[in-house]
Amino acid sequence: MIRARWLSTFLLVVVAAAVTRADGPEFDPPLPDVVAVRLAPNWDIQSFLQRLDKLIPGVTVMDAIESRKIYLLDLPPGADEDAVDVLLDDNFSQDPNNPDPNLPLLWGNRSYLTQAAESRTGSVYVSFTAPTAPQIFRQQYANDMLGLDLAHNTSTGSGVTVAVIDTGVDAVHPELVGRVLPGFNFLHGTVDTSDVGDGMDNDADGQIDEAVGHGTFMAGLIALTAPDANILPIVALDSDGNGGDFVIAQAMFYAIDHGVEVINMSLGTTYESQAIEDAIEEADSLGIFVVGAAGNQGQDDPNHEEIPATDNDAFGVAAVNDADVRAPFSNISDELDLSAPGTSVQLDANTFDPERSILGPVPGGGYAWWEGTSASTAFVSGTVALIRAQHPEWWYSPCDGDPEPGESIPSRITRCLRDVLTDPSNVVDISAQNPAGGLGAGRLSTSAAVAAGPPAPTPGDLNNDGAVALADLAIMLADYGQVHSPADLNGNGRVELSDLALLLSNFGT
Known part of the structure; x- marks a missing residue:
């Protein structure tokens, strides 16, 4: 019942967003009458609800990340906005530098919509059926641009696990069979992580299940880049590519608790969700590398925020074409870290240029053409898996000098990975083609980044x-x-x- 209530609330705001901004919202809308809170260590949820009842009667728990004391609260319809503001404006929250045991929260904020990068703009894949599809998949232009074959002589990502927080993954696709671990579906509370649709236009944009295959496609590009890495599928987006920031945070903490080294997030939100921020910070402290998509709205604002891509502790990826020119759909931002191939060239309604387009696996054993910063993100996540496999010793001995007081050795891992990926000698300089900037340190070169380290x-x-x-x-x-x-x-x-x-x-x- 709790999850059904959450889904109905979530779908209402998704439909509203689609109706008001059918071409994709510039800013993600809040979920109505829903807030998220994180309790202080010395408080429990029942004690907090009893205190809250004096301010806002009738609040109930919709969902929870019990291990982190993070809760999604359902406010009664028409809750007094002034009272909600009191809850969220730090009157209930402790100052971390001067904790007050009488205050019950570490933070509180509204919950917002989160979307796959392609879902915001209505981008869908185009199926490709040909006996040569598997060969084209492995020889597509991104393979040569990134130098994947050369990189695989040094590392294949063995022993590294990449979490794919998305719509699910087709675990029996020929490109993925034997590489996919058991995961979890946070939309339905089950272990079914298959990438399937529900036959409904949940977001009222005129397209049914337009995001089905998104997770499988991204998992396939990760597998292309790191063929021996494991994929941990976590369903947090529906078949139209939409989710809430709370369920994304649930998925991230699940990934953290299951020992992944990389979290691929080909999705984003324009809202700085504290739950997601906490998950990113915890992942970073454990050496887990979070990779986020820049987004596909074509934003030219260098200060544009897309979480997790523009978060300081995550790694943001923009898209370029086969000539290293910014993809027309790719957002730019001074907070992004790197660019990677992400475009496809469509010749007519059903035909793509195979030498300038991105091909990936889709559910049912097939293949399709697609484009977007999601694909660019997947290539970076796969590259990180290759580098992590080269350096098991980084967990035990500092990779860049002795830790600062109170700093753990694993917390240095993400810094070292960032340094390898963005070192000027390891990237392709694309500044001449892109004088406006906003595309990070350059274009990803998987072969150069891997060559900077020893054989796995x-x-x-x-x-x-x-x-x-x-x-x-x-x-x-x-x-x-x-x-x-x-x-x-x-x-x-x-x-x-x-x-x-x-x-x-x-x-x-």
Whole structure:
């Protein structure tokens, strides 16, 4: 009942947004009568609701991230706006620098819509059926631009897991079979993460299930880039590509708790959701790299915000074409970090230029042409997986000098990854083609970024000294049972017997 109420509220605002801005909203709308809060450590939800009832009677819990004490609250229809403002304007929230045990919250804010980059603008894929589709998929222009074949001589992403927060993933597609881990569907509260539609035009934009295949497509591009990485599918967008910031945060914390190294977010919101901000900050502290799409509204404002892409602790990706010119749909921002291929060239209604277009897998075993900053984001996420596989030792020894007081070694990992990806010697300079800027440090070169590091070590060589030996066994035993550890060699989210068996099978090599 709680989830059904949440979905009905969510769909109402999605429909309203589509009706008022059919070409895609410039700013994401709030969900009506819904707020999110994070409780202070010394408070529980029942005590808070009892206190809140004196201000706003009848508030109930719609959903929760219990492990973080984050709650989605359903306000009674017509709740007094002045009272809601009191709840949200820090009157209930503690100052982190001077905590007051009498104040129940760390923060409170309204909940907002979040969308796949392509859903905002109504972009849909075009199916491509030909016996040569698998070959074209592996030889598409992005493969050559990024230097994927060369990069794979050094790393294939083995042992690294990339969370794909999206519409779901077709786990039995030939390009993905054997690479997809069990995940979770936060829209329906089940383990069914298949990428399927519901046959409804949920957002009243005249298109039915236009985002079906979005998650599968992005997972396919990640697999193309990092062929031995694992994919953790997490459903947080509906089949029209829409979600709420709270459910996106749920998905992010789920990914964190399941030991991923990379979180691919080919989606965004124009609202700075505190729940998403908290998830990004926690991920960063654990060395988990969050990659976000710049968005497809063609925004020219260098100060435009698209979360997570423009968040300081996440990595934002814009799109360029095959000539390294900004894609006409790609947002720009001074807060973005890098660009990557993201365009396709359509010749007529059903035909694309195979040498200048992006092909990816779609549900049912097929392939399709698509474009968008979502695709650019997936290429970067795959590249990060390759680099992480090269450096298991970064978890145990600082990658860029000794940590600052109170700083953990893992928290340096994202900084080192950012440095590798954006180092001038590792990117393609595209400033001449794009004098307006706003596209980050340049265009991604997967081959150069990977070439900056050593060959990925044999699975089990955790200290990356060239041999699987007693020191590595000692590291694994010390990390046994841990969620966050390179000793999770098979990338299934925990260091366990299967990882020990793999290490022992390579012992002495």
